[in-house]
Amino acid sequence: MKSWNLSQSLGSAMIAGILLSLAISNPSQSEYEEYATDQLTEYLQHNVCPQAPKLWGRSLKRECKRLVDSNQSEIQDLISQSTERYNFVLFSIYKTELSITKVSPFFPSNLLPSYHFGTLGIGHKFYIYQTEQR
Template structure:
């Protein structure tokens, strides 16, 4: 066998091995939900006004199943086998009664977020966030 064929064979084997590793470690939706909850506690809770920022992580933790359901209901996953793309659109308006809309609008916080996240090799990477005021 020529050295060029050896090199080609090694490159192909490495490619197959890396691809197999990526497929095996492509995170599942339940892992994304846990990641999103951690992100809420570390990124969103400090922004909560009216002195509630300190209680926010505990509230998220105590209501974890409801928060996961909210995230699940507002996230679309596209599985590309090697990685997954998650598009999440969260809106406070969807969980706050209409009668509270004027109060919500008066608060100095965003009322919605659009997030795009890639899950690859067992990790998540948020690469785009956009806050919205309605």
């Protein structure tokens, strides 16, 4: 009987330790914004900038990359304004809606698509579980 109580106590202590560890390592909104800024920057530089058009015979690829690099704080502000955090103590869900209307409300929204991202934050890490073009 004593060994059963000891096993039960050890098991309970382990579970409590795991739950406490998850609660402490639940990523903050600012950690998510940093992560999302890095992800968006990488995507823009590797997928969008290489497709930049030529203007007067000159590729705008380098200018695009420079523009992305020099506007990191603006990109992070856009992500901050476009993200909702759902905090479940042990983990968080982040839902981000990126749209041209967030940058320029007067720009016709039907000219460019908007994007939705769902991200799980747990243990100081982020896992994108949903991406959708709308």
